[in-house]
Structure formats: C-alpha cells, structure tokens
Amino acid sequence: MEATASLVQTIRAELQAAKRILIVSHIRPDGDAVGSLVGLGLSLMAAGKQVQMVLSDGVPANFRSLAGSELVRKRALGTFDYRIVVDASDLARVGRGLEGQPVVDLNIDHHVTNELFGRRNLVLGDAAATAEILARYLPAFGLPITTQIANALLTGIVTDTIGFRTANVTPDVLRIAAGLIENGAALADVYYAALVQRSYEAARFWGEGLRRLQIEDGIVWTSLTLADRNACGYPGRDDADLINVLSAIEGAEIAVIFVEQSAERVKISWRRCGEAETDADVSAIALQFGGGGHRAAAGADVDGTLEIVQEQILEATHSFLKQARLERVIPIT
Ligand code: 5GP
Ligand code: MN
Numbered sequence: 086m087e088a089t090a091s092l093v094q095t096i097r098a099e100l101q102a103a104k105r106i107l108i109v110s111h112i113r114p115d116g117d118a119v120g121s122l123v124g125l126g127l128s129l130m131a132a133g134k135q136v137q138m139v140l141s142d143g144v145p146a147n148f149r150s151l152a153g154s155e156l157v158r159k160r161a162l163g164t165f166d167y168r169i170v171v172d173a174s175d176l177a178r179v180g181r182g183l184e185g186q187p188v189v190d191l192n193i194d195h196h197v198t199n200e201l202f203g204r205r206n207l208v209l210g211d212a213a214a215t216a217e218i219l220a221r222y223l224p225a226f227g228l229p230i231t232t233q234i235a236n237a238l239l240t241g242i243v244t245d246t247i248g249f250r251t252a253n254v255t256p257d258v259l260r261i262a263a264g265l266i267e268n269g270a271a272l273a274d275v276y277y278a279a280l281v282q283r284s285y286e287a288a289r290f291w292g293e294g295l296r297r298l299q300i301e302d303g304i305v306w307t308s309l310t311l312a313d314r315n316a317c318g319y320p321g322r323d324d325a326d327l328i329n330v331l332s333a334i335e336g337a338e339i340a341v342i343f344v345e346q347s348a349e350r351v352k353i354s355w356r357r358c359g360e361a362e363t364d365a366d367v368s369a370i371a372l373q374f375g376g377g378g379h380r381a382a383a384g385a386d387v388d389g390t391l392e393i394v395q396e397q398i399l400e401a402t403h404s405f406l407k408q409a410r411l412e413r414v415i416p417i418t
Contacts, residue, residue, distance in 0.1 A: 086209045088222065096191060096205055097226045100129070103167035103190075109139045109182035111173040113323045113352070116244025116279045119144055121171040121193070121215040123153040124237035128219075128228040137161055141180035145321055150278050151240060152233040161186070172215035172241075174199045174377045193218055198368050198377035213253045216241025220261045232269030239270040244279045247329055251381060287325040289317040294327045294342070303338035303406055305331050305358070306399065308391060310345045322346060324354060332356035338363060339406055343395050350386060351394040355402070357381040365409035370402060 100106075108126050110118035118140065126138040138157045148154055160181065167190045173179050174196035176189070183189070192203030195212035212218045216238040223230055230238070242262055246254050249262075266272055283291075293313035299306055309324055319325060324342050331340035337358040344352040353374070355367040368383040376385020387394050 086211045088207055088209065092205065092207065093222065093225050096207060096222075099167065099190065099205070100132075100134075100226055100228070103134060105135045105137075105163070105165045106167045106169065107137050107139065107161050107165040107183075107186065108169045108171060109141075109161070109173075109179050110171045111140075111178040112142050112180040113321070114140050114142060114145060114148075116148060117214045117216055117241040118172045119148040119151065119154060119157075120237045120239070120241030120244070121219055122157065123151055124216060124219055124230075124234045124241065125169065125171060125193075125223075126156070127153045127234045127237065128223055128230065131229050131231060131234075132227070137163070137165070139182040141182045142322070145323075146284065147278060147282065148240065151237055153237060160184070167191070169193065170203065171219075172196075176200075176202055178377075195379075196368075196377060197379060198372060198383075211253065213251065213255075213258045214241045214245035216245070217258060217261055220265055230265070230268045235265040235268035235270035236275055239265045239272065239275045240279050243272075243276055248276060248280050253381075283325070284319075286317050286319045287321075290314065290319040290325050291327050291330070293317065294324070295330075298331070300334065300337060302403065303336070304341060304399065304402055305334050305337035305339075306341040306343070306395075307331065308343040308345065308395060310391065311347070322352070324352075328354045328356055332358045334358065335360065337361075339365065339367065339402060341398065341402055343391060343398070345391045346386070348390065350388055351391055352384065352386050353394070353398055354384045355382070363406070363409040363413045365406060370405045373401065374398070 110122045122138050126136045129136045139161050144154045144157050168186050169191045170189050171193045189203040192206045194208045197210040199208045220238045294307045294309045297307045324344050328342045338361045340356045342354045366380040368378045371383035371385045374385040
C-alpha cells in the first residue's frame, strides 16, 4: 500500500507551514509509539519547528535511553497550530494527550482498525510499524533523518516486528531498516535495549504470570494482578511483554493475557501464535470488546473484575477459534 502523491504533497505543505506542533501517541506506549513520536518530533525540530511530544503515560524505562525521549511530556502545554497522532487507531487510545485540542490535523498509523479520525490520514495497514511509514515518508515531506531519528524509528520497527519475526516483515521492511542503519542507527544496541534487556522487577513479574499459565484447546493464557505488580515492584501498567513468551508456546493457536488495571478494569492482549494453523484475525475479537489492533496482535480494555472479564473473554476466544477452524481452507493434496 502506498500513500497517493497528492496526500504526500498536501502533508508536506501543511508541515512546512506549521509552526507550533503537538505530537501524541497512545497510552501504555510501546516501542513503536515512543520511536515514532520521538523520531517525528526530532525531525520536525531539526526543520526549525517548535514541537511538543506527549505521552499521557510517559516513556517506559526501557526506552528512556533513546535520545529525545527526555523531551516527552505527560500533558500538552500551550497552544498549537498543528496536531499529529502517531500509532493510535482511535482517539480513546490517546488518553489525555489531546485534551483541549479542537482537531487532529494528521493521523499517521498502520492499524487495520484505524478510524481515520484526522483531517489528513496517512494510514497504511500493511506497514509493519508506524515508524516504517515515517522512515519511508519523512524524506518526501522534506524532513531529515539524523542518527538520533534513525535510532528512534528503528526502535519502532524492531519492537513491532518483535525483532523482524512477524509475518509482515517483507524485503521492503528490511530495506527500510537497512536504510536507517545507513543513516547511523545502531541495530545491535536498539535490539538489546528494546527487546532483550529486562529489569529485575519485570523478570519477577513474568514469574508471577508464568506460575498461573494455562493451556486448553489451543488457547494459552495467564493473568497479571495488581497484587503481582506490587509484590514485584513492577512500575508499568502493561504485561512487560510476557505475551511474546506465551505466543511462542508449542501447541497454542492464540495467546491471551489479562492485566488487572483496577478493581473494575482489565487490559487484554491477544496474539496469534507462531505455529497457529488458522489465520484467525485476532483484531476482530478485540473489536468486539471495544479494542483493536492487527490481524496477529490486538488488545482491548474491558470494564469488570479480573475474574469475570477473564471468563467472558476466554469463552468468546474459544468460540472465535472454533469458528476460525471451521473456516480454515484445507489445501487439497
Ligand atoms: P498490546 O496487546 O501489545 O497492547 O497491543 C497489540 C496491538 O493492539 C497494538 O498494535 C495496539 O496498538 C493494539 N491495541 C491494544 N490495545 C488496544 C485498545 O484498547 N484499543 C485499540 N484500538 N487498539 C489496541
Ligand atoms: Mn505500531
């Protein structure tokens, strides 16, 4: 998929005219949210713009080594003449980052479930990461990719592809990543910081989740409670990427993780597993529960206690998988 030449020209002209730019991304930010935000922010600053970068949950510890991440704020301050959202499929995902802003001028994203909420929408559903879209189009917008920008964008690509392991990694994705390395990005360092290194607290948090791991009829799942988080001293509201471990478990088709957010709210992540025989689109089930995402990775926030939400979601996921199995095209040999 490609953006039309006229959309690229329009965005280029609007960015060149803008003076005070606000950029925001989603709650519980991942590497693509941080990398896209910081990469675009630094690039616009290098072009002489006043830029504010906002993440309502702040920058997670494992991305704080990225140059430029120290400039990210939790709330927007002041007035802006241009507002950009990166890597968020709907406005609820942005949290409080857009509070008080009248419109979104530019929406840059790669989620198939994107609601096209911007005045301009640069949404390419087959891109592996929002950072890939930025790496591809920044030069066309007349914006630079310095070493720091290349490191931020490569962080987005490396994390959303789980280290180039997802099925949407095409030769083009690798060429774009190679281009970022030519621009000065340090692949080994980015890879280690974003995907390999874990805090001691995160490792203990994983332990709590792994103790409760269960598998039944192709679905592997576990939960992480507020009590686990407190006991381990894990500071984030996310699953510390434990879902990546679950989705590699032999014999599983779909992995699900439940992360208790409060007594009345649960964050759910779904992944299609590495060995899945169906090509079940897990974003469809996330959408049913008010969330969204990609075919192989999706999430939702659901109201209710952990126990009740877990029961509902597991039941729905089992029937969803059953249906996907019925619809699976079996090749005739
Ligand atoms: P994760 O499970 O790692 O939070 O997210 C997997 C994918 O689904 C990501 O691309 C993420 O942006 C998307 N996603 C996660 N939670 C939500 C949600 O509540 N709403 C929407 N629209 N997308 C979500
Ligand atoms: Mn992304």
